[in-house]
Amino acid sequence: MEDGAPASIKQFEERLIDVSESLPKRLRQCADYVAANKDRIAVSTVAEMAEGAGVQPSAFMRFCRILGFSGFSEMQRLFRESYAGGWPDYSTRLKHLREKAEGSASALLAEFVDAGRASLENLLKTIDAKTLDDAVEALAKAQMIHIIGLRRSFPVASYISYAFEKMNVPAMLHSGVGGLDNHNAIRAGDVLLAVTFSPYSAETVDMVEAVSARGIPVVALTDTIVSPLRKFETITLSVSEVDFGAFRSLSATLCLAIVLSVAVGTKRSE
Numbered sequence: 655m656e657d658g659a660p661a662s663i664k665q666f667e668e669r670l671i672d673v674s675e676s677l678p679k680r681l682r683q684c685a686d687y688v689a690a691n692k693d694r695i696a697v698s699t700v701a702e703m704a705e706g707a708g709v710q711p712s713a714f715m716r717f718c719r720i721l722g723f724s725g726f727s728e729m730q731r732l733f734r735e736s737y738a739g740g741w742p743d744y745s746t747r748l749k750h751l752r753e754k755a756e757g758s759a760s761a762l763l764a765e766f767v768d769a770g771r772a773s774l775e776n777l778l779k780t781i782d783a784k785t786l787d788d789a790v791e792a793l794a795k796a797q798m799i800h801i802i803g804l805r806r807s808f809p810v811a812s813y814i815s816y817a818f819e820k821m822n823v824p825a826m827l828h829s830g831v832g833g834l835d836n837h838n839a840i841r842a843g844d845v846l847l848a849v850t851f852s853p854y855s856a857e858t859v860d861m862v863e864a865v866s867a868r869g870i871p872v873v874a875l876t877d878t879i880v881s882p883l884r885k886f887e888t889i890t891l892s893v894s895e896v897d898f899g900a901f902r903s904l905s906a907t908l909c910l911a912i913v914l915s916v917a918v919g920t921k922r923s924e
């Protein structure tokens with residue numbers, strides 16, 4: 655590996671964070687796609703990665719060089735060496751599924767189940783135990799937990815609200831109905847739990863920014879290392895889901911939501 659190229663996945667992530675904000679539009683698309691799909695680097699071609707990012711292969715190659723690599727092959731080698739035997743070859747398995755029962759409901763089910771299983775395995779590998787403990791501690795101490803998650807994140811936010819209600823944890827779900835943001839309901843001693851994934855909800859990001867500026871703790875449940883929520887003072891839990899066509903599994907996200915809810919409810923009852 656050439657001098658200046660990341661020598662580990664951690665260095666790769668740090669470099670990605672450093673360069674992301676200053677990238678032009680097309681290269682930022684590459685950064686966002688790579689951040690959300692690091693599992694695909696080891697098993698994809700540069701053409702496939704470029705297509706996923708919505709750019710030309712030449713633009714993706716330029717992105718690789720900005721990160722310090724000589725090209726895509728060198729970046730791919732880093733991931734193959736780091737995750738040897740650890741990352742499932744999704745592309746190969748899904749291709750076999752399609753060949754066996756293309757177009758059938760059972761094949762569709764198998765692909766969604768496979769994507770969900772892979773997402774759960776990835777969550778177990780990547781979740782930071784200390785950050786998870788810090789999030790539970792902050793939420794358990796809150797007088798009131800305010801929850802926001804809109805559009806694709808709304809099922810997660812609403813489930814957390816439901817779980818807190820069942821466990822007698824005081825919580826308020828901010829749904830944005832009627833354009834009401836209810837910022838003034840968030841008081842000192844409360845905590846905001848924000849859920850958003852790419853493409854990120856502007857309303858959620860705005861609420862996190864406003865609440866953080868007031869010194870109120872924020873626990874963020876988001877996806878990539880270039881999520882806009884990381885710009886603020888937040889306890890950030892990262893969860894990466896495996897895409898399936900135009901859809902993305904929520905298996906790992908809902909699993910983490912359940913863990914948070916149960917752990918917070920248990921801690922408050924101690």
